[in-house]
Structures are given as structure tokens and as C-alpha cells.
Amino acid sequence: MILLGPSGATALDAWVTPDAYRFEVPPIGLLDRGGESPDRALPVGFFRWWFLAPVDGRLLASYSGATLRLPDLPACHGRWFVLRRAASTVTLCDEERAPGTLGVLATERTGSALQKLSFRGQSLVPHAGDTARYEDARSGVRAAVEVESLDASPPDPIAFVDPDHGGAR
Numbered sequence: 073m074i075l076l077g078p079s080g081a082t083a084l085d086a087w088v089t090p091d092a093y094r095f096e097v098p099p100i101g102l103l104d105r106g107g108e109s110p111d112r113a114l115p116v117g118f119f120r121w122w123f124l125a126p127v128d129g130r131l132l133a134s135y136s137g138a139t140l141r142l143p144d145l146p147a148c149h150g151r152w153f154v155l156r157r158a159a160s161t162v163t164l165c166d167e168e169r170a171p172g173t174l175g176v177l178a179t180e181r182t183g184s185a186l187q188k189l190s191f192r193g194q195s196l197v198p199h200a201g202d203t204a205r206y207e208d209a210r211s212g213v214r215a216a217v218e219v220e221s222l223d224a225s226p227p228d229p230i231a232f233v234d235p236d237h238g239g240a241r
Contacts, residue, residue, distance in 0.1 A: 073085075073086045073087075073088075073119070073123075074086075077099070081098070081099070082096075082098050083097070083098070083099060084096070084097055085097075085098070085235070086116075086119055087234060087235050088116055088119040088120055088123070088124070089124075089232075090108075090120065090124060090125075091107055091108050092105075092106070092107055092108075092234065093105060093106055093107075093110055093114075093116045093119075094234060094235055094236060095110075095114050095116060105236070112185075112208075112210060112211050113211045113213065114213070115206065115208060115213050115215060117180075117187065117208070118187060118189070118206050118208065118215070121162075121180055121187065121189075122189060122191075122204075122206075125157075126164075126176075126178070126196075127153070127155065127162075127164065128155075128157055129155035129156050129157030129160075129162055130155065130156045130157070131153065131154075131155055132154045132155065132156050132161075133152075133153075133154040134151065134152060134153045134154070135151075135152050136150070136151045136152070137149070137150075138152060140152065140165070148165035148167045148175070148177045149167065150165050150166050150167040150175070151165070151166045152164070152165050153165075153166070157180075159182050159183065160180050160181065160182040161180070161181050161182075162178060162179070162180045163178065163179045163181075164176065164177070164178040165177045165178070172194060173192070173193070173194060174191070174192070174193050174194065174195055174196065175190075175191070175192050176189070176190070176191040177189070177190050177191075178190075178191075184210070185208070185209070185210045186208075186209040186210065187206070187207070187208050187209070188206070188207045188209065189204065189205070189206050190204065190205045191203070191204045191205075192204075193219075198219050198222055199219065199222070200219055200220060200221050200222060201218075201219065202218070202219040203216070203217065203218045203219070204216070204217045205217075
């Protein structure tokens with residue numbers, strides 16, 4: 073994923089797979105890469121969770137119609153799911169909203185680490201106007217994303233190859 077800044081320059085370049093990552097923030101000269109255990113100051117865990125496997129795990133419980141409030145997230149009325157994924161517990165609410173809209177509130181707790189996500193959009197497939205907010209409570213990393221536009225053409229397969237080892241930049 074490449075995030076462009078206001079001047080069109082690359083503000084963030086993240087390449088993430090389940091067992092490797094490359095994370096670059098050119099404006100501050102940050103380049104980090106690694107394997108399954110990323111630097112906790114980087115939102116690599118978020119990218120793995122939300123973009124690669126948002127509902128991965130063993131279902132522990134689900135219930136519908138309850139209004140609950142997770143810490144620091146708006147109240148959610150809808151279908152709730154509690155999932156166990158390795159050492160993490162994921163709580164996810166598929167919020168009941170108007171037809172053609174989707175709201176998701178989620179937390180992932182691993183030991184004392186807590187990640188929070190809220191997403192509003194048309195569906196799980198990105199659309200212009202979709203928004204997401206993320207926070208890693210331990211590191212203080214916060215991100216707010218608004219999808220402005222999308223390219224309808226499929227990505228070039230080279231996009232899935234490590235940029236430093238044969239992939240495009």
C-alpha cells in the first residue's frame with residue numbers, strides 16, 4: 073500500500089504479508105523490514121489484521137441485537153462476534169446501518185496490547201468515501217484513512233513481491 077501526501081510524494085509505503093513486511097516513511101527517513109514479529113511502534117499488525125484476515129480465528133461467541141460500547145469507540149448496535157486468533161482475542165461488531173452501508177467496530181487484545189478499529193463504508197470492498205480509524209493503545213500509533221478514489225484495474229502481480237527483492241517500487 074502506498075499512501076501519497078498532499079504534494080503527491082510518497083508519505084507511507086507498506087508491503088505486508090503474513091510472515092514478512094517492509095515499512096517505509098520517506099519524509100522521516102524510516103525504513104524497517106522484518107518477519108512475523110514487527111516493531112510494535114509500526115502498524116504492521118493492523119495491516120495484517122484488517123487487510124489480510126479481519127475475521128480470522130475460532131468463533132467463541134456471537135450474539136445479535138445488543139447495544140454495547142467498547143472503550144474509546146462509539147456504541148454499536150448489531151451482530152457481535154468474539155474470536156480467538158492464536159494469543160489474541162478479537163471483538164467485532166457488524167453494525168446495523170442503512171441498506172448499502174457497513175459499519176464495523178473491532179478490538180484486538182493480545183496480552184496487555186490493545187488495537188482498536190472503526191470502519192464505515194459501502195461494503196468490505198473499498199469504495200470512494202469509505203473511512204477507517206485505527207489506534208494501537210500501547211504504542212500510541214493512530215491512523216485515520218479516507219478513501220478518495222480507486223483504480224478499477226487489478227493490481228500488477230509484481231505488487232505482491234517484496235519491493236527490495238524483485239518487486240516494483
